């Protein structure tokens with residue numbers, strides 16, 4: 001498939017501390033999008049995302065992807081989600097209208113608190129939860145897919161991709 005995976009994350013655990021629901025997730029680090037194979041040292045463990053403070057708390061040898069906030073918001077909005085894949089795909093992004101993909105606003109750049117709000121808006125106002133995919137109008141070629149695991153997120157990407165070939 002054309003397009004590189006720039007941030008892959010997976011979450012399995014969920015626990016509560018005080019009134020706060022925590023869903024730590026593993027996410028690929030910055031500057032790993034060009035690597036064909038990722039191993040443990042290319043991942044960071046994100047312990048918490050605080051969009052209103054523009055703050056991500058993480059552990060690991062690498063800095064978590066700049067897209068961590070977006071991933072964290074999806075995990076927070078839908079506890080059934082356990083895998084998120086962010087790709088840069090000109091092919092899918094340019095076909096967003098044709099595919100009727102839910103899209104974040106064009107004036108919102110990725111990795112910002114505003115993007116976190118935009119993703120929350122999509123969950124409230126569109127069928128993104130059922131579709132498992134959305135585009136970022138303000139982040140050229142930016143596509144995000146998610147599912148109950150990484151396989152399902154990948155299958156969503158493949159299905160949309162294939163629908164363009166027919």
Ligand SMILES: [Zn+2]
Nearest residue numbers: 006086110142
């Ligand atoms: Zn990106």
